Amino acid sequence: MTPSASIWNRAPQRGGPSQLHLLNHTSGIPNYTTFPDIRQMKYQGVGPEGLIAEIESKPLDSTPGEKFAYSNSGYVVLGCVIQKVSGETYAERKNIFDPLGMKDTGHEMTRAIVSLCAAGYEWSNHALQNADFVDMSIAFSAGALYSTAEDLLRWDAALYTDKLISQKSLDAMFTPFESNAASGGFVDTDKQGRKWLVHDGRIDGFRSFIARYPTADSTLRERSRTLPRSPYRLPSLIWKMMIRNSNSLGRFEAKREPGR
Numbered sequence: 001m002t003p004s005a006s007i008w009n010r011a012p013q014r015g016g017p018s019q020l021h022l023l024n025h026t027s028g029i030p031n032y033t034t035f036p037d038i039r040q041m042k043y044q045g046v047g048p049e050g051l052i053a054e055i056e057s058k059p060l061d062s063t064p065g066e067k068f069a070y071s072n073s074g075y076v077v078l079g080c081v082i083q084k085v086s087g088e089t090y091a092e093r094k095n096i097f098d099p100l101g102m103k104d105t106g107h108e109m110t111r112a113i114v115s116l117c118a119a120g121y122e123w124s125n126h127a128l129q130n131a132d133f134v135d136m137s138i139a140f141s142a143g144a145l146y147s148t149a150e151d152l153l154r155w156d157a158a159l160y161t162d163k164l165i166s167q168k169s170l171d172a173m174f175t176p177f178e179s180n181a182a183s184g185g186f187v188d189t190d191k192q193g194r195k196w197l198v199h200d201g202r203i204d205g206f207r208s209f210i211a212r213y214p215t216a217d218s219t220l221r222e223r224s225r226t227l228p229r230s231p232y233r234l235p236s237l238i239w240k241m242m243i244r245n246s247n248s249l250g251r252f253e254a255k256r257e258p259g260r
Contacts, residue, residue, distance in 0.1 A: 020183065027073075029061070030071065032071075032072060033072050033142075043133060048080050067178060068179040100164075105146065105148070108144050120205015143201060174187055
């Protein structure tokens with residue numbers, strides 16, 4: 001695997017995390033969303049160059065490959081690698097979104113108007129209020145994409161074919177390393193002992209969760225405009241309902257209303 005040193009300039013002096021380390025969260029690069037100045041960064045915006053500079057200013061938390069530690073910084077570095085190698089912006093649509101017909105998916109820009117864009121909320125003092133402002137340049141390739149459940153279904157369906165990547169690459173993508181972390185999510189078993197591929201995400205006012213049951217060709221997607229305490233609970237309950245009737249297995253979308 002080619003080291004990411006061409007983007008993260010100080011990597012040679014620090015042991016050189018590879019792209020695989022970045023994907024499975026064993027790079028040792030500190031998670032920038034835990035930095036003390038993250039609130040100021042959220043309000044002012046930073047962008048890829050600024051994020052890389054912030055990441056470079058911090059020492060490694062561990063030697064690359066030594067242990068698992070979830071880090072959004074890895075996704076930022078990978079986004080820069082994509083731009084460097086392809087010569088295109090991370091927001092480019094022609095390689096994935098357009099071929100799959102994901103017309104309601106894109107890279108959010110703070111000043112750009114997105115039609116029918118959902119508003120985010122949060123609970124404070126037992127009341128619902130608007131979520132805090134976030135300049136989405138700070139999320140970049142770690143979380144600035146917006147989508148819909150329908151478009152995620154199109155993306156998920158493509159992963160059962162070789163339309164995006166080969167079966168060999170897909171198998172590698174879901175091969176777990178430390179702490180069940182794979183390059184494309186987390187490989188685990190649910191309470192019923194069934195293998196699932198899961199990942200959740202959050203940003204101010206929003207939380208999401210996707211669980212793929214590859215042997216059953218089934219997918220659960222939860223989207224919320226508030227921040228539930230456990231995104232795993234609702235999909236687990238839905239799966240229990242689905243397996244009671246084998247005819248109901250398929251792709252299922254769960255929508256959570258604010259405050260539920």
